[in-house]
């Protein structure tokens with residue numbers, strides 16, 4: 001199978017290097033020249049626990065070098081998706097299947113809007129990774145990859161992708177309705193990410209303050225109501241699950257915390273912002289999610305992040 005990973009950051013490099021070991025013809029594509037040049041010279045250097053190892057992977061900034069692929073895995077940040085989807089013509093043939101494992105909502109819609117004639121898979125990843133510098137990532141934790149059909153794909157093609165993920169230690173789990181796990185993950189992110197970013201605290205500290213705990217609970221409850229109104233089959237007790245995750249990952253800093261801390265844009269529009277937008281479409285109020293969205297937006301402006 002010929003695969004391209006669009007966005008060779010922390011997660012793109014993790015999935016790309018693991019998938020390449022299954023014998024797939026795999027390319028990493030990114031716009032960051034220094035990073036791609038380092039991968040071309042030394043492969044992806046992966047730190048995991050005490051171990052450090054390198055995996056050779058083909059990498060380029062030039063899509064025409066790759067040609068049409070069977071599977072195109074999108075791993076840019078959600079606010080980069082629309083732009084990254086432009087000008088993919090060298091990579092796309094009639095048989096190309098898209099796959100997004102990005103966080104938040106709206107990435108799948110952007111793919112459908114532009115490439116709806118192609119098969120599209122979606123899912124979630126509970127692996128964790130950090131980009132350390134050009135050509136180098138740290139695997140923060142291994143988990144599973146949920147996979148499901150968004151539109152146009154056959155169960156055979158989904159199973160083929162899942163088989164490849166199995167061979168690559170990416171622990172796939174096929175989901176009948178993939179919106180369920182996408183929203184399950186969203187509900188957790190809605191409760192933890194914006195609050196930890198605004199407060200600049202690690203996840204566990206949310207549980208130490210009555211006010212923050214209240215906001216976490218309200219943000220998740222609002223999003224849960226929106227999921228119900230949209231008839232998305234989410235797992236039960238998302239508030240309890242979010243608190244448990246904040247506790248278990250108590251010393252970790254959320255990706256939104258890290259993005260704001262390092263002067264980068266955040267994925268707020270695809271998380272709390274998207275919950276508020278979906279709520280409007282079904283006539284539900286989401287004051288906490290709306291406020292969190294506005295505060296992160298204001299922080300982004302104050303820090304002059306473009």
Ligand code: NAD
Pocket residue numbers: 006007008009010011012029030031032075076077078080083084085101102103104125126127128129130131255267
């Ligand atoms: P990242 O910022 O490390 O990587 C994104 C990469 O995309 C960068 O290397 C960037 O240069 C590249 N890029 C930007 N615009 C591009 C374009 N037009 N064409 C090609 N490449 C482009 O982000 P990440 O942490 O790997 O996250 C990717 C997605 O996965 C996000 O939605 C995130 O929420 C989700 N996710 C991340 C983790 C994690 O642990 N990092 C875990 C689960 C899900």
